[in-house]
Amino acid sequence: MNAGGPAARLHIDWTVCDGRGLCAELLPEALTRDDWGYPLAAPGRIRGSGDATNVPLTGAELVPAMDAVKLCPLLALRITRP
Ligand code: SF4
Numbered sequence: 001m002n003a004g005g006p007a008a009r010l011h012i013d014w015t016v017c018d019g020r021g022l023c024a025e026l027l028p029e030a031l032t033r034d035d036w037g038y039p040l041a042a043p044g045r046i047r048g049s050g051d052a053t054n055v056p057l058t059g060a061e062l063v064p065a066m067d068a069v070k071l072c073p074l075l076a077l078r079i080t081r082p
Pocket residue numbers: 012013016017018019020021022023024038039071072073074075076077
């Protein structure tokens with residue numbers, strides 16, 4: 001993460017996600033999975049009470065994040081700009 005903040009954020013819509021974890025495999029440094037398999041921000045990726053479903057991305061993670069958005073079978077992911 002650069003000093004100017006994240007290049008973008010990955011939003012995870014848990015209301016449609018089925019928790020199988022393809023996205024976490026594509027973005028292993030940005031995402032982890034909870035006890036039920038749902039993806040969320042990896043430890044240390046968000047500060048304080050930040051939202052674990054809006055995951056800050058580095059510039060290098062943008063391409064794999066776009067792949068994850070395209071490959072998510074339930075269209076549960078989208079990229080937002082800060
Ligand atoms: S790829 Fe989509 S459906 Fe699968 S765990 Fe990630 S967000 Fe959920």
